[in-house]
Amino acid sequence: MTTPVTIVGAGLGGLVLARVLHVHGIPATIYEAEPSASARTQGGQLDIHEADGQRALAAASLTEAFRAIIHEGGQASRVLDRYGAVLFSDSDDGKGGRPEVLRGDLRRILVDSLPAETIRWGMKLTGVEPLDDGRHALSFADGSTVVAGLLVGADGAWSKVRPLLSKAQPEYTGVTFIETYLRDVDVRHPATAQAAGSGALFALAPGQGIFAHREAGGVLHAYVALSRSADWIAAIDFSDAAAATARIAAEFDGWAPELMALITDGENAPVPRPLHTLPIGHRWDRVRGVTLVGDAAHLAPPAGEGANLAMLDGAELAEAIVAHPGDIEAALAEFEATMFPRSASAAADASGILGLCLGDRAPFSLVEFFAGHGDQRTAV
Numbered sequence: 063m064t065t066p067v068t069i070v071g072a073g074l075g076g077l078v079l080a081r082v083l084h085v086h087g088i089p090a091t092i093y094e095a096e097p098s099a100s101a102r103t104q105g106g107q108l109d110i111h112e113a114d115g116q117r118a119l120a121a122a123s124l125t126e127a128f129r130a131i132i133h134e135g136g137q138a139s140r141v142l143d144r145y146g147a148v149l150f151s152d153s154d155d156g157k158g159g160r161p162e163v164l165r166g167d168l169r170r171i172l173v174d175s176l177p178a179e180t181i182r183w184g185m186k187l188t189g190v191e192p193l194d195d196g197r198h199a200l201s202f203a204d205g206s207t208v209v210a211g212l213l214v215g216a217d218g219a220w221s222k223v224r225p226l227l228s229k230a231q232p233e234y235t236g237v238t239f240i241e242t243y244l245r246d247v248d249v250r251h252p253a254t255a256q257a258a259g260s261g262a263l264f265a266l267a268p269g270q271g272i273f274a275h276r277e278a279g280g281v282l283h284a285y286v287a288l289s290r291s292a293d294w295i296a297a298i299d300f301s302d303a304a305a306a307t308a309r310i311a312a313e314f315d316g317w318a319p320e321l322m323a324l325i326t327d328g329e330n331a332p333v334p335r336p337l338h339t340l341p342i343g344h345r346w347d348r349v350r351g352v353t354l355v356g357d358a359a360h361l362a363p364p365a366g367e368g369a370n371l372a373m374l375d376g377a378e379l380a381e382a383i384v385a386h387p388g389d390i391e392a393a394l395a396e397f398e399a400t401m402f403p404r405s406a407s408a409a410a411d412a413s414g415i416l417g418l419c420l421g422d423r424a425p426f427s428l429v430e431f432f433a434g435h436g437d438q439r440t441a442v
Contacts, residue, residue: 065390066090067383068200068210070223072099072181074165075356075372076216077172080180081122082380092216093200093208095186099173106283107133107262107275108168108369109160118373121381124171131167133278138261141429146257146265146318150429153260162261164277165369187222196351198226212390213352214379216372219338221358227346232338232361237420238295239273239285239335239364240310242328246280251327253320258282265321266425270313272324273419284324285335286310289420295334303331337363342413343406345398353394355379360405365412375401 067083069076072094080090096102110116110128119128137160141150173181186203190213193199198213215223219232247255255276257263263274274284288295288310300306310332311325325332340361353359356372379397386393418427 065211067212067214068198068208069093069214069216070187070200070221071215071217071356071358072096072173072183073216073218073356073372074169074172074369075376076214077169077176078118078122078373078376079214079216079355079380080376081124081172081175082118082377083383084176084180085121085123086380086384088380088383090180092181093185093187093202094181094183097184099170099181099183106165107162107277108165109137109162110168111160111367111370114367114374115370118370118377121377122172122175124175127171127175128163128168131163131171132161133163137162138259139432140259140261140263141425141432142257142263142265142318142321143425144265144267144314144317144321146320149425150432151259152432162275168369187217190223190226192226192351198352211351212383215352215354215358216356216376218357219361221354223352224354224358226352227349227354228344230340230344232340234292235337235339235363235416236291237287237289237337237363237416239287239337240325241330241333241335242284242286242324243330244282244284244324244327245329247276247282248280251282251320251323254282254323254327255280257318257320264419264425264428265317266419266428268422268424269420271419271424272314272321274324282324284328286314286325286332287420288313292336295336298334300332300334306332337416339363339409339413342409343402344409345402345406348391348395348398350391353379353398355401359401360409362405362409362412363416365415367408367412371405371408374404 067090069092072092083090138153188203189201191199198210200208215221244251258274265272269289271287274282277283298306298309355375382393382397418431
């Protein structure tokens with residue numbers, strides 16, 4: 063008999079893990095701190111790759127549902143300099159292997175694929191204690207406790223499960239993204255809409271840039287990137303939206319007006335997203351009864367791989383559990399042996415992509431990368 067699986071975190075990795083287990087008749091329970099699936103927005107567009115994200119969704123028997131939420135045209139991309147000159151442009155001919163979907167839509171089809179009792183919403187984990195027999199006692203903010211026979215930390219960058227396995231803590235990369243939105247862009251911001259095109263926009267210079275993606279309904283979802291110290295970012299009062307916007311915009315003085323609009327004309331208050339990373343090659347010695355997936359295991363800068371790797375982690379862990387009924391340690395050892403080198407390689411690549419985008423030769427370094435990688439282009 064296979065031990066029921068306890069998962070902390072209802073992100074993409076934890077949801078795929080639970081779904082693939084469900085397909086194979088293995089029970090799992092997810093404990094999620096958010097009060098409901100709709101408690102907050104779930105981020106922007108994700109490009110889902112054939113080799114990992116799409117493979118995971120196939121293992122979850124959700125390929126058809128995935129195809130139904132694809133944003134047609136979203137694989138187009140272009141690179142601009144700070145003056146708005148187009149240095150590279152590629153259209154979406156429908157033949158690329160990385161179709162785009164909204165993270166919220168993807169999470170929804172995963173949540174809907176699970177029995178209602180699988181996810182326990184509003185369960186904020188406050189502590190985990192190992193027991194003598196490989197089980198773990200979990201404590202929650204509401205005062206309740208549970209004992210896990212197999213515990214999987216799918217709880218992201220600031221995982222509360224990770225300390226059972228590793229002393230590693232996320233470190234600031236030196237880059238912060240500031241999230242902004244423009245809506246009804248074709249009518250209200252036609253010049254910006256034209257500059258962005260139908261898919262991903264990379265407007266770059268050394269140490270700064272604007273990454274944007276067109277979403278359904280005439281939305282441009284942008285991340286304004288700055289290579290600045292944590293103290294520099296902390297000195298900005300983001301509770302004062304106008305002042306924060308002005309401070310960020312000042313760093314982009316001289317940029318093309320159609321690009322500046324992504325900073326100055328957003329309908330939402332700007333939200334800082336400091337980028338953190340675990341050490342490249344982060345791993346741990348086998349600890350009985352517990353493992354990690356996704357950002358909890360291998361947090362890296364955004365480079366189009368994080369969601370895909372998290373989903374593949376979930377699928378492969380589930381498949382290992384299925385392949386080793388009654389032998390959880392064999393399943394975890396098999397999973398980690400594959401996950402460690404894969405995530406190390408992806409983390410190194412992600413760090414390199416961030417350097418191409420914001421390094422001394424930006425934007426030309428990214429143009430050269432895109433030109434040389436054809437259908438394997440990666441979007442931040």
